[in-house]
Amino acid sequence: MDLKLKIWRQKDAKAKGQFELYSLNNITKDSSFLEMMDVLNEQLLSQGIEPVAFDHDCREGICGMCSLFINGRAHGPDTEITTCQLHMRKFKDGETITVEPWRSNGFPIIKDLMVDRTAYDKILQAGGYVSVNTGGVPDANAIPISKEVADEAMDAATCIGCGACVATCKNSSAMLFVSNKVSQLALLPQGKAEASRRAKAMVSKMDELGFGNCTNTGACEVECPKGISISHIARLNREFLMATAKE
Amino acid sequence: MSGFLSSSIGKKFFMSITGLFLVVFLLVHLTANLALLFGPNAFNIVSHFMGTNPLIQIMQPILAAGFIVHIIYATFLTLQNQKARGNDGYAKVVNSHQSSWASKNMYILGSLVLTFLVLHILNFFWKIKVTGSPLLAEVEVNGEAMENAYALVAALFTDQKLGLVYSLVYIFGAIALAFHLTHGFWSAFQTLGMSNDIWRKRWTVLGYLFAFAVGGGFAIIPLFLMLFA
Amino acid sequence: MIKLDSKIPEGLVAEKWDNYKAHQNLVNPSNKRKLDIIVVGTGLAGGAAAASFGELGFKVKVFCYQDSPRRAHSIAAQGGINAAKNYPNDGDSIYRLFYDTVKGGDYRAREANVFRLAQVSNDIIDQCVAQGVPFAREYGGLLSNRSFGGAQVSRTFYARGQTGQQLLLGAYGALNRQIHLGTVEMHNRTEMMDIVIVDGKTRGIVTRNLVTGEIKAHFAHAVVLATGGYGNVFFLSTNAMGSNGSAAWKAYKKGAFFANPCFVQIHPTCIPVHGDFQSKLTLMSESLRNDGRIWTPKKKEDAEAIRAGKKKPTDLSEDEKDYYLERRYPAFGNLVPRDVASRAAKERCDSGYGVGTGQAVYLDFKTSIERLGEKVIADRYGNLFQMYEKIVDENPYKTPMMIYPAIHYTMGGTWVDYELQTTIKGLFSTGEANFSDHGANRLGASALMQGLADGYFVIPYTIQNFLADEIHTPRMNPNEVKEFIEAKEAVVAHVNKLMSVNGNRSVDSIHKELGHIMWDYVGMARNKEGLNTAIEKLIALRKEFWKNVKVPGTSEGLNIELEKANRVADFIELGELMARDALHREESCGGHFREEHQTTEGEAMRNDQDFTYVAAWEYKGIDNLPELHKEELKYEAIEVKVRNYK
Structure with a gap:
């Protein structure tokens, strides 16, 4: 298939960016979107143009490193999938594909399509863990946890931290991301001890880093490559309000 | 507590609480207004009650405060949200079909409702409480003297020149309100943390029912008056 | 010739680790603050080690090339993690896990290391549960186990098909906690370019900041490499695009011996290569072989017709299919170890029976779907089937999957002694980056076990035996030395x-x-x-x-x-x-x-x-042949046998 690519190019964080239009021919429909980008970069290299910078690593949909806002949607036109697993058969021959970086104050652009998501690390550093040291913990089977609770915690825990929720939210809200960790650890007995502290610390860090406020549109769960439900946001709200009430 | 007030969830908490308070108000207001469908006497009695009952009088400034808090917080949150996207927005955005149009345009819908509200207050509340109107001349119902609020309302929608325009504006206002509620209702419960995968469906269905009942109820009144008064 | 000292402690194999811990040197708390450790890599081994060092009170600097420590490729492990808990009461024990691992490694692993691995395996599960890792559970609320590659017991703990992710996020959480407390300093998007040796001891590294390009030297009293394997030598592998062998290689060129580099694991169930532009091979969990049957056409004509698109696999009757693993290995059938299954697939394809591009065989669920129903199969493998369909655009419920072996894991790596120290003093190597535990072949669900064992329970002890002698070494200024x-x-x-x-x-x-x-x-x-x-x-x-x-x-x-x-x-x-x-x-x-x-x-x-030895290679300059050193392997607790899966 032949394609036209409208790609955001930006030299570095401070530079002003703009779209560039590239033509690309003979792409097979079985290649993945990122393989198509590889072919584009090889072509640019041969033309003496600097290749397009974009984040990617595992290319099997789990590391959360790939991003890209493709044709108006985070991770492109397929659902429950990351960009690296998106395949070209989802596009039409001759189509113009618009590729943009995640856009959010919380995710400043590093170069071209690459953004800085350390804000997510910072939010988790504020409290997204159970405070136990290595060693000296009880036997794994000492505390039974019902299968339903464990499954629900696992649903939340599948978050890959890619940032699609922020990218797609019209408010750039990071609530789905924050709620995943808060919900997972609030559900499990191991995490309950510091559930209040965790919810408050993580929300406060999230607010500090310039993300918007959740207005419950539910767009995030539609674009989430792991299909995580916004019911976890309800649990985060509950944890946060309860924590405040206890003060 | 100051942390709570400035936190995003804290702000949204006030949006939800005031929103739910306004939902209760709508219910009372609609019930009262539906008396219009039962003729002048019925409406005038209800209207008189609403104008004189001490509890209702106490609630009036609280209601106004609820509106103001809801609007101020909405404005504040919306501005913050717009800023959060950063300097360069997206060139192309495809709205995912699974999140409703209303949910993404609450501030616009709210602004429409507010505009309508101002007009609505000028039409009725302002005249009854402040300027007065010859239409409000006292009538006697069941031996009690009271203002003829029915005449004021009926006159607006049956006016030779502007009756149709007003009716359409009121119907439009009711529709905007209904859409605002389709998202606002369940969203309030979500923000308060009173939701999960099961309750979300329940709140959403209930929200839609409520929204259409309220929107439909308010829309019926001008239609009824235009056709039958 | 230098004699390799593996520093295996005295005593019976079951007592070695306890003996070691009882007699090793430790660093007291007030001195820990004065000692710096650098950890390169934030996967299971690196993340767990860095967090544990921080908890102990050392000053830690951690480096990763990704944008976040959570992205390390440990995250992609699907199947599970082994431990000798014996929760199912099916006869498992530390010895059995040890035995299976040595046998699975074809008797080329170091006995003492593997036994220690089996010993600490149970602590890992306890630790992860305490961190909030949501392992799969039974209705009674206790942990669930499943069987995996070759073992006769169910000892694999799992979190759906994302066990590696959940374990890594646990370690990442522990690491985040230490970053928050200020004991660990994190450097994202930074690549290690070389190590620095002062007076024969590793004293730091040189890094390049991948965003700014800044090249900088960092001091530490000891350096731990946790940089993973080198499978990307093959360009196409199941490794992440950025996975690389450079840290281990730079260390090799500075004097750290490289052991058994030729031991590479090829995983039998990957989605086949489909074109020259391809960048990456996707693994389909080994668990699929529990219910899938592997076959190629019996007749070459059929294989040719399928390759030409004239026939479909579903057109073939049962007696036209050759279930070659069941034919060759009746005892283990489709569940033979990875190396055996991979070679058998290659043999079929090389003989002209391959399908697809010619480099693929079928993994067929037809029999299982008939036996158990589509719903049961969907419950077990739904997410894998969905992934396959997204990538290949074929419905595996209707038509058999195509699979082919792909490079997956490297058993070889930096040579380390029992303390995980390389041949350069003060330089340690953990996880896939070292060579020690898997011999010539790794069993399924053992990589996660080794990474976390090294990171949580081995290196936090053994590094102190080295650091105890370093308490008088003052911090150095990299700009002056x-x-x-x-x-x-x-x-x-x-x-x-x-x-x-x-x-x-x-x-x-x-x-x-x-x-x-x-x-x-x-x-x-x-x-x-x-x-x-x-x-x-x-x-x-x-x-x-x-x-x-x-x-x-x-x-x-x-x-x-x-x-x-x-x-x-x-x-x-x-x-x-x-x-x-x-x-x-x-x-x-x-x-x-x-x-x-x-x-x-x-x-x-x-x-x-x-x-029966570990081949440890010493660098002698780019134009000279490397020198071979041999570490003889002695088996005291295990009798060396021929592996037989017939």
């Missing part, structure tokens, strides 16, 4: 050299060529002639690289081509060492199959007489 300045200058020169070649070939094109050489000659089946050819070609490719590679842009700021060039330059040299190691090892064992050494039925033939 000669060795640091020189190391930094050497890195700058290396980067400038890469930038200045300015030829006309892209890094990827050279990397792909390297991959083809490695796959063709140092892949699943190797022979003397092929390996000699490979060495020649690799030397030529190295020269081609330094004459003709093109790195655009500048060395300042973000330059992805420069990052890749730095890694590929090392991969080419590493590939050559792999070929030399494969050439010298005149036997077939585990993942290393020499065509000259097979039975008449095509099974691997080990040579215990001559090769």
Whole structure:
């Protein structure tokens, strides 16, 4: 298939960016979107143009490193999938594909399509863990946890931290991301001890880093490559309000 | 507590609480207004009650405060949200079909409702409480003297020149309100943390029912008056 | 010749670790604050080690090339993690886990290390549960286990098909906590470029900031490499695109011996290669072999017709299918270990029975769906089937999956002693980066176990035995000490050299060529002639690289081509060492199959007489042959046998 690519190019964080239009021919429909980008970069290299910078690593949909806002949607036109697993058969021959970086104050652009998501690390550093040291913990089977609770915690825990929720939210809200960790650890007995502290610390860090406020549109769960439900946001709200009430 | 007030969830908490308070108000207001469908006497009695009952009088400034808090917080949150996207927005955005149009345009819908509200207050509340109107001349119902609020309302929608325009504006206002509620209702419960995968469906269905009942109820009144008064 | 001292403690194998811990040196709390440790890599081994060091009170600096420590490729492990908990009461024990691991590794692993691994395996599960890792549970609320690759007991703990992710996020959480407390300093998007040695001891590293291009030297009293494996030598592998062997390779060139480089694991169930533009191979969990049956057409004509698109696999009747694993290995059938299954698939395809592009076999769920119903199969493998459909655009419920072996894991790595210390003092190596625990073949669900064992429960002890003697070593200023300045200058020169070649070939094109050489000659089946050819070609490719590679842009700021060039330059040299190691090892064992050494039925033939040793290679300069050192392997607790899966 032949394609036209409208790609955001930006030299570095401070530079002003703009779209560039590239033509690309003979792409097979079985290649993945990122393989198509590889072919584009090889072509640019041969033309003496600097290749397009974009984040990617595992290319099997789990590391959360790939991003890209493709044709108006985070991770492109397929659902429950990351960009690296998106395949070209989802596009039409001759189509113009618009590729943009995640856009959010919380995710400043590093170069071209690459953004800085350390804000997510910072939010988790504020409290997204159970405070136990290595060693000296009880036997794994000492505390039974019902299968339903464990499954629900696992649903939340599948978050890959890619940032699609922020990218797609019209408010750039990071609530789905924050709620995943808060919900997972609030559900499990191991995490309950510091559930209040965790919810408050993580929300406060999230607010500090310039993300918007959740207005419950539910767009995030539609674009989430792991299909995580916004019911976890309800649990985060509950944890946060309860924590405040206890003060 | 100051942390709570400035936190995003804290702000949204006030949006939800005031929103739910306004939902209760709508219910009372609609019930009262539906008396219009039962003729002048019925409406005038209800209207008189609403104008004189001490509890209702106490609630009036609280209601106004609820509106103001809801609007101020909405404005504040919306501005913050717009800023959060950063300097360069997206060139192309495809709205995912699974999140409703209303949910993404609450501030616009709210602004429409507010505009309508101002007009609505000028039409009725302002005249009854402040300027007065010859239409409000006292009538006697069941031996009690009271203002003829029915005449004021009926006159607006049956006016030779502007009756149709007003009716359409009121119907439009009711529709905007209904859409605002389709998202606002369940969203309030979500923000308060009173939701999960099961309750979300329940709140959403209930929200839609409520929204259409309220929107439909308010829309019926001008239609009824235009056709039958 | 230097004698390799593996420092295995005295006593029976079951007592060694306790003996070691009882007699090792420790560092007291007030001195820990004065000691710095650098950890390179944030996967299971690195993340767990860094967090544990921080908890103990050391000052820690951690580096990763990704944008966040959570992205390390441990995250991609699907199946599970082994432990000898014996929760199912099916007869498991520490000894049995130890035995299975040594046997699975085809008797080329160090007994004492593997026993320690089995001993601490139970602590890992406890630790992860305490961190909030949501392992799968039974209705009664207790942990669930499943069976996995080759073992006769169910000892694998799992979190759906994302066990690696959940374990890594647990370690990442522990790491985040230490970052928050200020004991750990995190450096994202930073690549290690070399190590710094002062007076024979590793005292730091030189890094390049991948965003700014800044080259900087960092001091520490000890350095821990947790940089994963080198499977990307083959270009196409199940590794992440950025996974690389450079840290281990730079250490090798500074004097750390490299052990068993030719031991590479090829995973039998991956989605086949479909074109030249392909960048990555996707693994389908080994668990699929529990219910899927592997076959190729019985008749060549059918295979040809399928390849030409004239026939579909569903057109073939049962007696036209050759379930070759069930035919060749009736006892284990489709559940033979990874190396055996991979070679059998290659044999079928090489003989002309392959489907798809000719390099694929079928993994068929028809029988299981008929037996159990589509719903049960969907419950067990739904997410994998969905992934397959997204990638291949075929519905595996209706038509059999196509699979082919792919490079997955490297058992070889930096040589380490019992303390996980390399041949350079103060330089440690953990997880996939070292060689120690898996011998010539790794069992399923053991990589996660080893990474976390090293990180949580081994290195936090053993590193203190070294650091106890370092409490009087003051911190050094990298800007003032000669060795640091020189190391930094050497890195700058290396980067400038890469930038200045300015030829006309892209890094990827050279990397792909390297991959083809490695796959063709140092892949699943190797022979003397092929390996000699490979060495020649690799030397030529190295020269081609330094004459003709093109790195655009500048060395300042973000330059992805420069990052890749730095890694590929090392991969080419590493590939050559792999070929030399494969050439010298005149036997077939585990993942290393020499065509000259097979039975008449095509099974691997080990040579215990001559090769029961670890081959540790010492760097002698780029134009000289590396020197081989042998660590003899002694089996005291286990009787060495021929692996038989018939």
